[in-house]
Amino acid sequence: MVWDGWNVEGPVVAPGLMSALTVVDAVAAVDGAAVRLVDSVAIRLDEVTKVFGSGDSRLLAVDRLSMEVNRGELVCLLGASGCGKSTVLNLVAGLETPTRGTVSVPAGNTTLMFQEAALFPWLTVEQNVGMPMRLRGRRRSERSGEVRELLELVRLDRFAKHRPHELSGGMRQRVALARALAQHSEVLLMDEPFGAVDAITRDLLHEDLVRVRHETDVTILFVTHSVREATRLGDRIVVLSSRPGRVLEEFTIPGDGSPAGHELAAAPLVPRITEVLRHEIGRHGRG
Numbered sequence: 001m002v003w004d005g006w007n008v009e010g011p012v013v014a015p016g017l018m019s020a021l022t023v024v025d026a027v028a029a030v031d032g033a034a035v036r037l038v039d040s041v042a043i044r045l046d047e048v049t050k051v052f053g054s055g056d057s058r059l060l061a062v063d064r065l066s067m068e069v070n071r072g073e074l075v076c077l078l079g080a081s082g083c084g085k086s087t088v089l090n091l092v093a094g095l096e097t098p099t100r101g102t103v104s105v106p107a108g109n110t111t112l113m114f115q116e117a118a119l120f121p122w123l124t125v126e127q128n129v130g131m132p133m134r135l136r137g138r139r140r141s142e143r144s145g146e147v148r149e150l151l152e153l154v155r156l157d158r159f160a161k162h163r164p165h166e167l168s169g170g171m172r173q174r175v176a177l178a179r180a181l182a183q184h185s186e187v188l189l190m191d192e193p194f195g196a197v198d199a200i201t202r203d204l205l206h207e208d209l210v211r212v213r214h215e216t217d218v219t220i221l222f223v224t225h226s227v228r229e230a231t232r233l234g235d236r237i238v239v240l241s242s243r244p245g246r247v248l249e250e251f252t253i254p255g256d257g258s259p260a261g262h263e264l265a266a267a268p269l270v271p272r273i274t275e276v277l278r279h280e281i282g283r284h285g286r287g
């Protein structure tokens, strides 16, 4: 149930009482019943500015950028090379701190996934996927069932005993996706994760990602410079300006939840988004 931007789990609360409650994840007692209020926003950036260096080498990478990602949403951050997309992801991941403004992740933990799968070459596929659980101290017998489920989810169950060098690039990215999911983070931050694979493999990886996000309740912020990729995957697309990164325009894809419905709803937006991006790159090139 959604109410004024808040998800309310539990019995219904009077609207007047809702406005009086401002604490996120608060537990309120109403007629003796516990009501849990959960912030429906997973990621929030408020007027975020990021400056690298100082003096002559000062570089304004992100400028007063504000955006939100709701829980369970897949938002694509689309922009030209160097516009600050990775910087935004690093800020959300906590790897960078904003120069001004605030970044918060009310949803919980984040996991970053990059273009490079960065698997351990000496470990098998199942050992790579099980590594986050192993680091959390879970015994082999406890993790094997979940590792198997994750490998089934990314269609790699037949390759559990293989090592990374025996896999294609697309398969390695699927292992990386399963390993990212094994971290049980509420938020997955994906930085052009399919940028290094061929077009056909990328299409298949898109299908995998769409299936995975419908079978889990993970929130995804996905960085890309491809309009096609963004429209294929995103519930919403946030187009960034050329450096410094600012939100230029947002597009919501009003799908019906099915991949076919999504594609149908996205198709008319492709020319418009392409035009916005082209215009921005042209403007920057001339400026």
Ligand SMILES: Nc1ncnc2c1ncn2[C@@H]1O[C@H](COP(=O)(O)OP(=O)(O)OP(=O)(O)O)[C@@H](O)[C@H]1O
Residues within 6 Å of the ligand: 052, 053, 059, 061, 079, 080, 081, 082, 083, 084, 085, 086, 087, 088, 225, 243
């Ligand atoms: N740690 C850093 N120190 C100094 N400058 C940086 C640092 N990280 C990024 N930058 C600069 O900030 C700008 C934005 O970089 P960023 O990597 O976020 O762009 P991007 O949109 O991800 O580009 P690409 O699509 O090529 O990956 C660039 O000009 C880059 O050189």
Ligand SMILES: [Mg+2]
Residues within 6 Å of the ligand: 085, 086, 087, 191
């Ligand atoms: Mg980048």
